[in-house]
Amino acid sequence: MATEVKLPRLGQGMESGTIVKWLKSEGDSVEKGEPLYELDTDKVTQEVEAEASGVLLRIAIPEGEVEVGRTIAFIGVPGDQLPNKPAEEAPAAAAEAPKQEEKKEAPTQAAAPAQPAPSTNGSTTNGRIKASPLARRIARERGVELSQIRGTGPDGRIVAEDVERAEAQPPAAAPVAQAVPAGEVESRPLSNVRKTIARRLTHAWTVPAFQLTVDADMTRANELVARQRELYPDVRITVTDVLTKVCAQALMRHRDMNVQYAEDALLVFPNADVGIAVAAPQGLVVPVVRGAERLTIAQIAAVRADLVGRARESKLRANDLDGGTFTISNLGMYDVDQFIAVLNPPQASILAVGSTREQVVPVDGELLVLPLMTMTLTCDHRAVDGATGAEFLRSIKQFLEDPGLAL
Amino acid sequence: MPELSYREAVRDALSTAMRQDDDVFVMGEDIAEMGGSMGVTHGMLEEFGPERVRNTPISEMALAGTAIGAAMQGMRPVAEIMYEDFLTLAAEQVVNQAAKARYMSGGQLTVPVVFRTQGGAGWSPGAQHAQQLEAWFVHIPGLKVVFASTPEDVRGLLWSSIYDDNPVVFFEHRTLYGIKGNVPEKIEPIPIGKARIHREGEDVTVIATGRLVHESLRAAEEAEKEGISVEVVDPRTLQPLDEETLVTSVKKTNRAVVAHEAVTRMGFGSEVASVLQYQAFDWLDAPIERVGAKFAPLPFAPVMEQFVVPHAEDVLAAIKRTVQRGD
Secondary structure, three states: OOOEOOOOOOOOOEEEEEEEEEEEOOOOOOOOOEEEEEEEHOOOOOOOOOOOOEEEEEEEEOEEEEEEEOOOEEOOOOOOOOOOOHOOOOOOHOOOOOOHHHOOOOOOOOOOOOOOOOOOOOOHHHOOOOOOHHHHHHHHOOOOOOHHHHOOOOOEOOOOHHHHHHOOOOOOOOOOOOOOOOOOOOOOOOOHHHHHHHHHHHHHOOOOEEEEEEEEHHHHHHHHHHHHHHHHOOOOHHHHHHHHHHHHHHHHHHHHEEEEEEOOOOEEEEOOEEEEEEEEEEEEEEEEEHHHHHHOOOOOOHHHHHHHHHHHHHOOOHHOOOOEEEEEEEEEHHOOOOOOOOOOOOOOOEEEEEEEEEEEEEEEEEEEEEEEEEEEEEEOOOOOOOHHHHHHHHHHHHHHOOOOOOO | OOEEEEEHHHHHHHHHHHOOOOEEEEOOOOOOOOOOOOOOOHHHHHOOOOEEEOOOOHHHHHHHHHHHHHHHHEEEEEEEEEHHHHHHHHHHHHHHHHHOOHHHHHHHHOOOOOEEEOOOOOOOOOOOOOOHHHHHHHOOOEEEEOOOOOOHHHHHHHHHHOOOOOOEEEEEEEHHHOOEEEEEOOOOOOOOOEEEOOOEEEEEEEOOOHHHHHHHHHHHHHHHHHOOEEEEEEEEEEOHHHHHHHHHHHHHOOEEEEEEEEEOOOOOHHHHHHHHHHHOOHHHHOOOOOOOOEOOOOOOOOOHHHHHOOOOHHHHHHHHOOOOOOO
C-alpha cells in the first residue's frame, strides 16, 4: 500500500503552503529523510524531507498553493494501487462510494466535468473544479460552463450566486498571454514571504513607537572580538555576536524590556530570544538565537552562522523563526551610518545598528579618534516607556564600552 | 389561550390522561411526596393517590422493567428516569426488552410505555447528571424518541406518546422547565413524526432540538440584523424523523446548520446532515454546519460548563459560515 505524502503543518498557524518545485521526479526512488520538494510558507521557503522510503509513484500536486493535510504525492513500490487521478474520473464516479483520497478533499467537490479547466481559474485544483452541488445543478440546467467562472465561496468554491451572475453577463474574453514589451512595468506575483513582510510591517506601522539613538565607543568591543577569534579560530565571531550577547545580558537586567504587549496583558519573557535580521534571497527573515543570555559568544556565533547560512539557502524551518523577544538589525557591513528599524511585531523593541567609523571625539579636553557605532532603538510605546528604553540602551552602550560590566 | 410553563405543561398532559383513563399511571424515584426532582409531578399524589403515583426504589433497571411489564399487560405507564444519564442503568430493559418485544412476539405484545427523562447543562449538575444522550436511543429500531422544546409541544407530544402503542423515550431539557408559552385550552395531540417550523427564512435552515431551538431563534434574530434570513425548524420527534419537512426547507434555503446541545461527534445532527446531503445534494450551496458541545465530559465549574456547551453565538457563527464568501 502506497504511503500518502501530505502537506505538513510546519508551524503554528500554518494553514497552507505553496509547493515551489519537486526535487524528485515520478519514478525516482526516495530515501526517508531525503529532501523531496521545496515548500514556500508564509515564513520561509524550505526543503521538506520524505517521510517514507520507496519510489515516488505519483506527484498529485506539481506546484501551487495547497492546504495543510492534503495528499500531494504517493510513495510506495511500483504496482501499488493508487486512488484514481481525480482528473481522470468520469462524472459517473460521483455516484460510487467515495474513495479514501476523495474523502479527505473538500467534501463538496463532486467529480468534475471531463473537460480540463484552465489553470488560471481560482476554483480549480489539479483539474477539479470546486463548486457546490447547487451551483453544479444550475450550471448543468442552464448550460453554463463552470470552468469559465471564478468562485467567490470559501477557498474559491463556485456557489450558486456565481453561476447566476455568470449567466447574466456575456462570457468574458479568454485571457490571452501577452509578451511584456521592453520598458513596460513588470508585475511579479508576491511570494508568501513578501506577503508576510508586507502584512506584518504594515501592522507594525500602526503601533505607537519611539526611537532612541546612542553612540558607543567600540574600542574594547573590537578587542573582545579579536580575542575571541584568537581563542576560537574555528568559529567566525563578529560584532553581531558580541552585540547579541550584550543585548541578551541587558534584556536580563532590564526585564521590563523583554516583553510583549498583548491587548489585555503584558507578557514578560524569562529568556532573551534574540532575533537577527537576515537579508535572504527571498526577502527579510529573522531567525532566533534562543536563550542567548546562557550562551557564550562563541556559541552564539556558531548558532548565528548556522541560521544565517540556512537563511541564505532558503533552508530555515518554521521553528527557527518563531518566538523571538527582541531583534537586532545590523546594516553596519553596508556602510550605513545609522538608520531606524521598523518594529518586528509582536516584539516590543528592535535595535538598528550602523557601521563603526573613526570619529574625532573630545574626551576630557583632548581630541581623540575613536571607533564609534551608532545604534537606534525602536520601542513599542504601549509596552515600554522612554525612560525604560533609555536605561536599557545605556546598559548596551556600557557593556560594549566596558564588557566586564556585562558580567 | 392559557399560558403554562413547560413544567406545568408536562404535568397537565400526565394529569389529564390519568383523569380520563385508569390505565395511565406514573412511577419513578421521589415522584410522589417530593413531586420529582424537577417538581414535575408536584401535587399529583394528592389527586391520584399512591396506587397511580408510585415511588420506586433507586433502581432504574427495576423501574423500567416494571413499567414494561405493566405495559405488556395493557397499562399505559409513564416511568420517570430522574436524569437521562441514569438511562444507562435501564438500558437493558429499554433497548433489549421494550424495543424488541413487539417484533420478537410477532406483534402479539405491544409495549405502550413512556420513559420520561430530563437532562442537559445548566446549574452545574456535573459530568454524570447533565448529558444529552438522545442519539443513543435514536439508534435503536423499535423505540420512538421525542425531544420537545416548548410548553405547547411538550404537552401535545407527551399526550401522543402516552397513547402510542410503542415505547417512547421522551426527553425534556432541564433549563426549559421554567419557560412559559401559550397552549390550546384543550389538549391537542401533536402527531409523532412531525417537525415544527418556528420561523421562516430564505437563506439558511437551522435544524435544532431542545434548548438549542431557543438559542437558534436568538441567533436567527441576530443574523436578521445582518441581512441573513434564517429558517428555524425543530424536528420535535427524532425517531421517526420528519425528513420531508427538513429536506423541503433546505431545498428552499440551500444551506443548513444542525444544532443540539449533545456533543457534535456522532450526534443526532450528524444523522440529519446525512439525510440532507443525500436527499438535497443538488440543492446545497455550502457544506452543512454542525453545532454541538465540545467533545468533553461536562465540567462542574459553571464557566467551563458554559464553555463546553453551544450557545446562540455558536449557531450564529455557523450560520455565517454557510453564507460566507472567500476573501
